[in-house]
Amino acid sequence: DAKTTQPNSMESNEEEPVHLPCNHSTISGTDYIHWYRQLPSQGPEYVIHGLTSNVNNRMASLAIAEDRKSSTLILHRATLRDAAVYYCIPGNTGFQKLVFGTGTRLLVSP
Amino acid sequence: DTGVSQDPRHKITKRGQNVTFRCDPISEHNRLYWYRQTLGQGPEFLTYFQNEAQLEKSRLLSDRFSAERPKGSFSTLEIQRTEQGDSAMYLCASSPPQWRVEGNTIYFGEGSWLTVV
Numbered sequence: 001d002a003k004t005t006q007p008n009s010m011e012s013n014e015e016e017p018v019h020l021p022c023n024h025s026t027i028s029g030t031d032y033i034h035w036y037r038q039l040p041s042q043g044p045e046y047v048i049h050g051l052t053s054n055v056n057n058r059m060a061s062l063a064i065a066e067d068r069k070s071s072t073l074i075l076h077r078a079t080l081r082d083a084a085v086y087y088c089i090p091g092n093t094g095f096q097k098l099v100f101g102t103g104t105r106l107l108v109s110p
Numbered sequence: 111d112t113g114v115s116q117d118p119r120h121k122i123t124k125r126g127q128n129v130t131f132r133c134d135p136i137s138e139h140n141r142l143y144w145y146r147q148t149l150g151q152g153p154e155f156l157t158y159f160q161n162e163a164q165l166e167k168s169r170l171l172s173d174r175f176s177a178e179r180p181k182g183s184f185s186t187l188e189i190q191r192t193e194q195g196d197s198a199m200y201l202c203a204s205s206p207p208q209w210r211v212e213g214n215t216i217y218f219g220e221g222s223w224l225t226v227v
Contacts, residue, residue: 032214043114043201043218044153087152097143097166098216100152 002027002090009105012078020073020104022088031090033064033071034098039084044100047073047086083108112136114219116202122225123192130188131222135204142185143216144177145201146170153201159185192226199223 005023012018024033035047048055048062050071055062061074075082087103115134123129135142140161145153156175158166161182171177174192179185189196199221206212 034214036216041220043203043220045218046215049214085152097155097158098153099155100145102150102152 002031004088004090004101006086006088006101006104008102009107011107011109012075013109014080015077018075018078018082018106018108020075020086020088020106021070022072023070024088024090025069027068027090028092030092032092033062033068034089034091035060035062035073035086036089036098036100037082037084037086038103039081044087078106078108080108080110082106114202114204114217116200116219116222118222119220120223120225122227125194125226126191128188128190129192129224130186131200131202131224133185133187133202133204133219135183135185135202136206136217139204139206139217140182141205141207142179143203143205144185144187145203145218147199147201147221148197156187156200189224192224194226197224197226 002024032049032051034049036044037047038044048060050062063072085103085105087100089098117132142159144156147153156168156171157177159179162179174190177187201221203216203218205216
């Protein structure tokens, strides 16, 4: 399993963009980069995933470095509801499990 | 609500007692997972089923733990002779067949909190 490095915590103000970085220098060529988040007292929820190209969905954007050794999750306008722990998880298409690290705790202030 | 359902949501038990958690995955999801999470840590993988077959078990799953998925639908996780160290949130998750558009997505339930006193 590829190892990941994420900041322990980050802070943002409401309605400002947030860039959450992740280093995954040991990622294999077939690994997708998955992002999940976990709101307080809830199970994790899927945010976005990608392989090489940048990806957008209604929740966030994912920017993947050209060498794929790092990626950035972008929340375009943070809301109070985005306060959560964000996990970056490499895994291939045939994955049988997600291996979670400790993630980044995002604090959002009004 | 058609998400992953877990029962009970909270359980307090005395040390040495047995507990069982039930998980109902999303309909037509053939893959089912169990995770354990303690405060301040990310979820830790316990075991994985594809249909009724248990294909992978973590070393965390000691012989006091047993998981089943008898008909490839719901699953149970039983902990025998509970210990205080078993106190945690137990998360169930499911995912559709890999060939589906959402085959790369795992959907989690809200977890079952276990407190062993």
